[in-house]
Amino acid sequence: MRIGLFIPCFMNELYPEASMATLKVLENLGLHVEYPTNQTCCGQPMANTGCAHEAGELAKRFLKIFKDYDYVVAPSGSCVAMVRENYAQFLEGEDGFEHLKTHTYELVEFLHDVIKPTNMNASFPHKVGIHNSCHGHRELGMASMSERNLPAFSKIEKILGLVDNIEFVTLKRNDECCGFGGTFCVSEDAMSAAMGIDRINDHLSAGAEVMTGIDMSCLMHMQGIIDRDKLPIKTLHIAQILAGES
């Protein structure tokens, strides 16, 4: 099985530890992973701002780089949602697109749906709040949504539950948006920050020591608020917990 590792552009530049942890999680499970070094951005920031032409160019580039892998795995729900939900507009009918679309997975989703590990060889003796990032949550279906009347499940909780000594807290609003929203975080910066503070406070009142999630972008936004307001909580990408680090 050839797995192409896709590391979101900003994670490559700013979060080498979470990125490396993603690689380790996969390698610890005995998987062979390649990281194509000419990769850059999936085009999501452009697409979410309406710049279809620019997003299309990057989508074509992405397809060329990743189409020959059996699976593409990324530590981000929103970048994967971009490929699966929004690439069709740019790539429908292109050679290899159907395969790319159906074989690109978010890390936890890949573990849950494809690899199905029974043990992670990791311990994390902390109270953890799960931030259900919207694109992973509602586009990829990582967990049941509070809006819908369907059986409850959470792929994130199931995989994180394989980590020893971890304790989950219960939030008042289990799947409310943190307000990052891509370019929304600067085009509606006041709203973005207000939503972020509310999300952090929910985790704080639930007694969480650590907020974790599958999207570094949401965590980066909330960590920015935590650092500014000096709040007694920290964020950690889920890969870092699963890799048995920190």
Add this chain to the structure above:
Amino acid sequence: MGHPELAEKFIANNERMHWHDKALWFVREKRDLAAHGLNEWESLREVAKQIKTHTIDKLDFYLEEFEKNAKEKGLHVHWAKDAKEHNEIVLKLLLNRGSKKLVKSKSMLTEECHLNPYLEENGIEVIDTDLGERIVQLRNEAPSHIVLPAIHLKKEEVGKTFEKFLKTEKDNCDPTYLTRAARVHLREKFLNADASLTGVNFGIAETGGVVVCTNEGNADLGSSLPKLHIASMGIEKIIPRLKDLSIFTRLLARSATGQPITSYTSHFHAPVEGGELHIIIVDNGRSDIIANDDFKQSLHCIRCGACINTCPVYRRSGGHSYGYTIPGPIGSTLGASKDLRTNKTLPFACTLCASCSNVCPSKINIHNQLYKHRQSVVSAGLLGAKKHTILKVATWVMKHPALLDFGGKMARKIVPKLPRSILYSKVNVWGKKRELPKFPKNSFKELYKQREEKK
């Protein structure tokens, strides 16, 4: 001012913003209880979507069937292609009967057509009889929500408003006291009215009758007393058969407020004795929306307000921050379809969290529509040159990995050495309320390459 600026103003009052957020979240939670209490909830949504899709696709047929059956029942049917025609028809009907005092029950369509100011200019007294609508009408404000028009106001503010206009006791803001005062005030208006106007929740093609759902019974009282009843209906309100109605009545009130059904579901199939019932069927841009596959689902909307209550942006910015008749997610797509230039910030007043699409009882792909409208904003050249240039340059860099690597490396070297005064200057919008991430020494790619070399 666009949505970002108006939202910022609303957020500036932290206490009030959270009060508003909690009030709407309370309604959302009530809705969840009701929706989760019905095992068939998801199938009801699916059937509703199918009925709406079918009806919109054959709308010409069903509208004509509706007209034919309505006329056979002795109702009058009028067609208005836009707001202007609608308003003129209403005025003409009123003048024909010499009516001067109109009582209205809630109708977002007449808000959309700006009917009230038009009639008032022409010497008609217009009284909104829904309690929330009456409150905002007295204050000369627009409704801030389609189901809860005065949700932006606290009881103290309602007390002050009634003190001024209804001469209630000074500083008395007891809800029961104020409601009774409104009832006395409105009762007098009902008794003296010589015409009534209602909205329409559903027009049934098979029967030619219209259905109006309210909680206060104001539509019933209003339309029963005067001899002239005008019902304004958007073309998308048609459903094919009477038996389709129950699908929607089961979804509507649960989605709106968590009630199993609205207190009143009134069927109008004939005028009151010796009176007239006129139905005005209004297009006002809806046909243009039907013509666009990306947006036509927005006409499946049954105006329950669930997407508004669930929207984390709406809850923290209030309805007036949208500047369009219908606020929140559904209003943002309808507003952008109607007038993209005026409403160009609305598709962006959204994090694409997709809660709206999943709460919607007729399964409208609201967040996908807002995503698509952003592309229309860019194609129309309305994004703003600065933003567009930044994204064009970023795309160019992303097509040149070596350049991105170099840029990243420089940033990781320079940024940590910059003084705070420069790093957090005004251009750093991110940094207004947030710290920047701590820049690491190496990128992942550098570490990965080092590791591969060691192998």
